[in-house]
Amino acid sequence: MRVFPVLAALATGFLPGLISQAASAAERQPFEIVKEWEVERTIGDTSANPCLMTYAYEDKEDNNAANAVVFALQGSSAVLVLVYQGWDFDKEEQVKVPLYLDKKPIKVKTTWIGDGKTLRTQLPDSVVPDLLAAKTVILRFEDSDADFKIPNFAAGYEALRRCDAAPVKPVATAPQAAPAHPPASPAPAPLPSQQRIAAYIVSLSVQRVLRECDIPSTNKERAGVDARMAALQPEMAPLEAQLKSEIQKNGTHCPGPDKQAEFQAVMRKVIDLSPEELVATLEKPPASPPAAPAAPDSKL
Incomplete structure (x- = not known):
C-alpha cells in the first residue's frame, strides 16, 4: 500500500487498522536490521521466542505493489505472515493453498488465515532449512501464483535467533532512599484519538x-x-x-x-x-x- 492508496483506503476501513498497528507498535522495540530484514522484540514477552523478522518491499514487476514477509518462531512451530497490497480477504477467512519454496513443494497440511491484505499460517519448524535455502515463497492459487521474495533469509534468521536468545534488559528500579516529599511525576500525555x-x-x-x-x-x-x-x-x-x-x-x-x-x-x-x-x-x-x-x- 503506497501513499495515495492510503488516502483512498480510509473509506474502506484499512487505515484504522494501520492506526491500530502504529499505536500498538510501541510494544515492540528494534533489535537489529540485517540485509533489509528488520528484527524486533516484543516488550514484555517472556517466552522463548519474543522476536519477529520482517522484509518489506515494492514489486516493480507488479506496478510497485507493496509486499511484506513476516516470520517468527513459536516453540517447535514457525509463524509465517504474507502481506500483499492487492489482496482483500474477509477477516479470519480460511484459505487452503499449496506452499512452494522456489520450485520445491512443501508437503505440510496447513490452512492460511486471511484478514484484509494478509495471510498467515503456522508451520512445523522443520521447514526452516528449506526457507534458509530459498529465495522465493510461492502460494499456488488456482488462477495464478503469489510470489514473495525472501532475499538473505538466512542472515535475517541468524539475527532473529540472536534476538530470541538476548537477555531481557532489566527494568530500572527506584533507589531505596527517597526524598521525604518527592515531586509528583507528571501524568503521561493521553494518546490522540x-x-x-x-x-x-x-x-x-x-x-x-x-x-x-x-x-x-x-x-x-x-x-x-x-x-x-x-x-x-x-x-x-x-x-x-x-x-x-x-x-x-x-x-x-x-x-x-x-x-x-x-x-x-x-x-x-x-x-x-x-x-x-x-x-x-x-x-x-x-x-x-x-x-x-x-x-x-x-x-x-
Whole structure:
C-alpha cells in the first residue's frame, strides 16, 4: 500500500487498522536490521521466542505493489505472515493453498488465515532449512501464483535467533532512599484519538507526495499542508516515529494524471478542514448519481 492508496483506503476501513498497528507498535522495540530484514522484540514477552523478522518491499514487476514477509518462531512451530497490497480477504477467512519454496513443494497440511491484505499460517519448524535455502515463497492459487521474495533469509534468521536468545534488559528500579516529599511525576500525555491519528497520516501522506512528486501546487498550498502538520505534531510525538516508519515502508506513489484531481481535492481538505472534519469527510461514501427521470407512461 503506497501513499495515495492510503488516502483512498480510509473509506474502506484499512487505515484504522494501520492506526491500530502504529499505536500498538510501541510494544515492540528494534533489535537489529540485517540485509533489509528488520528484527524486533516484543516488550514484555517472556517466552522463548519474543522476536519477529520482517522484509518489506515494492514489486516493480507488479506496478510497485507493496509486499511484506513476516516470520517468527513459536516453540517447535514457525509463524509465517504474507502481506500483499492487492489482496482483500474477509477477516479470519480460511484459505487452503499449496506452499512452494522456489520450485520445491512443501508437503505440510496447513490452512492460511486471511484478514484484509494478509495471510498467515503456522508451520512445523522443520521447514526452516528449506526457507534458509530459498529465495522465493510461492502460494499456488488456482488462477495464478503469489510470489514473495525472501532475499538473505538466512542472515535475517541468524539475527532473529540472536534476538530470541538476548537477555531481557532489566527494568530500572527506584533507589531505596527517597526524598521525604518527592515531586509528583507528571501524568503521561493521553494518546490522540484515532480520528486525529488518521488525519495526521493523511496529512503526512499528502506532504510526502508534494515533496517527492511532480504535482501542481502553489506555495500557499504547500505552506498550508506544512502548517497542518506542524499543528498536529506535538500531540503525535509518542507515535510519530512509528507512523512515519509505516509510511516509509509503504513508499511514495505519485498520483497519475487520472488521480491528480482527486489528490488535489484531498489536499484542499487537509488545508481547510479540522482533523475531525477531514476524517469525517473522507469516510463518507461517494455520492450516488441522481436517478434518471421516469419514462412517460405509454398508456396515456
